[in-house]
Amino acid sequence: MLVGQSCLISRALPSFCEQESKWLYMTYQLLEITNSKRPPGVVPGEQGEAMKSKRTKSPNPQGPSLVEEPASPPNESDCQGHGGGENSDSNSLISAVGRDNSINCLLHCSRSDYGALASLNRSFRSLIRSGELYKLRRQYGITEHWVYFSCSVLEWVAYDPYRERWITLPRMPHNDCFMYADKESLAVGTELLVFGKEITSHVVLRYSILTNSWSPGLEMNSPRCLFGSAGLGEKAIVAGGTDAQGTILNSAELYNSETQKWETLPSMNKPRKMCSGIFMDKKFYVIGGMASNTELLTCGEEYDLEKGIWRVIPNMSSGLNGVAGAPPLVAVVNNELYAADYAEKEVRKYDKENNSWITLGRLPERPDSMNGWGLAFRACGERLIVIGGARAMGGGTIELNSWIPKEGPPEWNLIASKHLGSFVYNCAVMGC
Template identity: 35%
Template structure:
């Protein structure tokens, strides 16, 4: 349950399997502000939530850790409506309180786990009732706004589910205009872009150049112009204001070294030849492992366990040294490579743990001017990261 004591929100755990440690910094700020607000009223120590001014409610709860928000819906209808309006998350952005959260699913898990950026706390998401086929089929995940979008191939076809952080619930749909998997995706603001992949029908599998955009506020899909090339097993990112789709394979299962960039202002695509010409590409390897830090693109050469940095002006890349995980063993599959603030985050089977099933977690603050990158290992105190990681994406909330 939730109590408002002296305008300080106290949120008690009502979901036994959603363990999450408090974020001390945010709680400290909450108490400090709430105590200063308390002097504005001459009421008794215990206040009924509806008596709080709407602005004060938003200001206070914007400082509560995000994993706790779903509990507000049980206080009263007013707080439930507040959550659905997304006003709290807008206020967090305005106040600079947005933080990154990792959403991951490993091969042995039946539920996603949410971690904070330092892997000090974790929370299990509710079970997704989707049948056995969900865990055996291809899955793709993308975070956009405060939603986790999961698209997978089931026996009934390609399905879409979304997890909404504010409500701590899974919702079905909405379905894509052209359902497909193994696409490239990236999010920007309230929109997520999905490019390429392959469709499945009674006529077989077809690699496509189709591109769609999903909006979290309207929960609708819209078509945008197709790419120049059909491609699957490709990767996407936003770089210098444009949506990039990199690498992958064409309809003949041939590796593509080209990329394409989409400009929303001109609503058009530009083909970028030989963007991956310096990379070692092999059969059956994972989609390109890419991450963007400070508008600079970094890539993993998983065959050689090397990190490269891309120069957008010369369309070339250079080596920045080796990585501390054995990406070559699985050809990049099961390896997590993401950007968080000014850091690169890398998760995979560590060279330091050859006989252990635990994943190593590493971070580094890169620069395109450095000669060799240095990695710092992080201790995962929010629960051990075992096994092979199937899906991972980062939410800013």
């Protein structure tokens, strides 16, 4: 199993002659990947099932658009793209097949390879750092999901389940107040956003996979913490939470990672904090939470992106969390909603027609939690992942257990483990 940094450039640029030989090799390798029936998103093991991505039409333009209808992908047999074979200067892409075909080949590479590809020459580096490849991958439905999580307040790691590879992110900037405040995380587009607090204000830190660096993120129109959120492509929605004075909010906002802007949405029917957010069936849902420090909410709310309205769903989160517990641990795979009942250590599935929960079976036995805190339950492509560890002196080991939902009770597979600790502070899944 490889362990590496997530930086784009790991060595000096090669000489021109070295580039030419590498281009020939890379052209062969890339065309092999392009013509292969197995997409780069196939995960080793688990019966070779691929993580599929969904293509959906754009919502009504009157509401915020979260999903785009992809255009036709470039013709893979078209060798007359820009920068064709006659162009062999050191700033070209794969000159033997042309720029358009070069880009089309790169789209079908695993994003684990982008760091090595960026070291070939300036054009590869510029292309990958521009984010253009990720925009095209999103349009053509080519998605790989990596899980990012933190077991130490300022340190983050990522796990690539396709290559079974760990990636260490740069350490977050040190800030004493930020370290000890409540934090939320959200993956959107090619960014990981971490939200926290200073003494009297909120802070957003932004990690970009394009630059492998942290920078200040853009604050919301109504800064908050303890909110519910979810990302879909390059956009995300946050709802509820508390402001700097502790007031519980019913407001919601949409974030666009490409424009770096927040847009205020209509407010929910009920203010709530400590809630969870998910996307399902082209709609955004807020589940559970607290209306006050003592009042537990069992209702959910559904936001229709086309109509721009919220609808209350009674008893949607009944039994999923307690007054002193973590927000509901929920995840969506193939437009089906699942929950981890941390009290009973069970997995449940939501019955949309009857607005009820069906118990499927057990969670993995080893991961512990403190009323749900310290345990992550996430959708990662076509699989559900449980991240956590057994409590131990001197750190402990984090385990990633995976299950691709199908008929019958869950059958968890241990896909990775690492000596990082035993408590997950924050977790997000980035699909790009």
